[in-house]
Amino acid sequence: MRAEDDLAFREYARSRSTTLRRTAYLLCGDWHLAEDLVQTALVKLYRSWARVRASPTFDNYTRQILVRCWLDERRRPWRRREQRDGIVPDTPYHDSPEGISDALLAALAKLPHKQRAAVVMRYCDDMSITDVAAAMRCSEGTVKSQTSRGLDALRQIVARPESAGRSS
Known part of the structure; x- marks a missing residue:
């Protein structure tokens, strides 16, 4: 070069x-x-x-x-076999990206990886549907459906704690 x-x-x-x-x-x-x-x-x-x-x-x-x-x-394959439920002896460094709440990060972590990628690229990186489709190597319709399903899942994840608090 x-x-x-x-x-x-x-x-x-x-x-x-x-x-x-x-x-x-x-x-x-x-x-x-x-x-x-x-x-x-x-x-x-x-x-x-x-x-x-x-x-x-x-x-x-x-x-x-x-x-x-x-x-x-x-x-x-090694990533799928890895167990992350053990106790870590020291406190890990945790710093959320600016403007992103811990609740959103926790909710994003519960999404399937393709839905998470679609939501992050569309709404956190403000990418167009065409650009997301190119990045994920899929059709624009797939991006739309993955984004829609991801947003629906996020709404359900966020709504669960509120509904549990009301029933007490």
């Missing part, structure tokens, strides 16, 4: 890493995994930087890479 391209990539990665990390956290709910996903996505972007740099939509391309990295991570 030419020195100018390398410098431009470094500047882009520096300026977008916080936003990408926030999106990754909203997808996976784990800051450490979010950092790994961003790193993997930036490595993949670096490989094709000279080709995609001139594109006016390379921000969408970067988010597409990030979402695909997360979906690939969810498919890994």
